Amino acid sequence: MSFFQISSTIKNWEEAAKTVADWKQAGEKIVFTNGCFDLLHFGHLHYLAEARELGSKLVIGLNSSDSVSRLKGPHRPINDENTRAHMLASLKMVDLVVIFTEDTPLDLIHILTPDVLVKGGDWSPEQIIGSDWVLQHGGEVRSLAFMDGYSTTNIEQKIKSS
Numbered sequence: 001m002s003f004f005q006i007s008s009t010i011k012n013w014e015e016a017a018k019t020v021a022d023w024k025q026a027g028e029k030i031v032f033t034n035g036c037f038d039l040l041h042f043g044h045l046h047y048l049a050e051a052r053e054l055g056s057k058l059v060i061g062l063n064s065s066d067s068v069s070r071l072k073g074p075h076r077p078i079n080d081e082n083t084r085a086h087m088l089a090s091l092k093m094v095d096l097v098v099i100f101t102e103d104t105p106l107d108l109i110h111i112l113t114p115d116v117l118v119k120g121g122d123w124s125p126e127q128i129i130g131s132d133w134v135l136q137h138g139g140e141v142r143s144l145a146f147m148d149g150y151s152t153t154n155i156e157q158k159i160k161s162s
Contacts, residue, residue: 009089009097013111016059016098020112023057032114034061034105034129036068038077040087043120050144051118052093059096059112060088061105070103104129118142 011019020030031054037044052058062085068077077084081099089097100108109117109130117134121143125131131141 006086006089009094010085011096011098013098013100013108016096016108017111019096020057020059020114024115028057029055029116030057030059030112030114031055031116031118032059032061032105032109032112033118034063034100034108035119036063036072036077037084037088038068038072038079040084045091047120047144048091049093054116054118054142057095058093059098059114060094061108062088062097062099064099064101067101067103106130106133109133113137113139115139116142118144121145 023030031051033048033051035044037060048058048060062081063071063077065077065081068081079087085097085099088094098108102108106129110133114134116139117128117130118141119128123143125141125143128141128143134141
């Protein structure tokens with residue numbers, strides 16, 4: 001996969017909406033998840049692979065650097081949004097990455113209206129932002145298994161204690 005192919009997987013909101021609409025027109029099943037994905041680890045990889053298996057296209061809403069800082073504190077993100085977006089876009093199971101600056105991906109979910117909305121097992125389906133919208137539009141909401149011991153916070157703590 002060339003760097004151009006990786007970069008072309010990262011789209012702005014308008015491009016993402018058009019791409020998702022084209023995929024839906026072609027009969028693709030769109031899975032959406034979101035997160036900071038600051039330090040990519042095995043838990044993320046397992047989760048994204050499992051999410052991708054729920055449909056034919058996986059779209060990731062990626063928190064912007066400003067959004068991560070508001071949610072996680074001034075010491076985060078560790079990796080800037082460009083690095084995080086390109087790391088995700090380089091993964092075989094990821095079809096599209098779109099950055100959002102808000103604290104939640106609700107507006108993005110409204111624009112894309114995925115067929116399946118997923119988050120990790122630390123979220124119950126009722127807690128997942130946008131679940132009511134996706135369900136109202138005939139989609140499904142899933143909470144996938146959370147892998148204990150794998151988190152960016154754990155990695156950060158390990159680095160600090162070394």
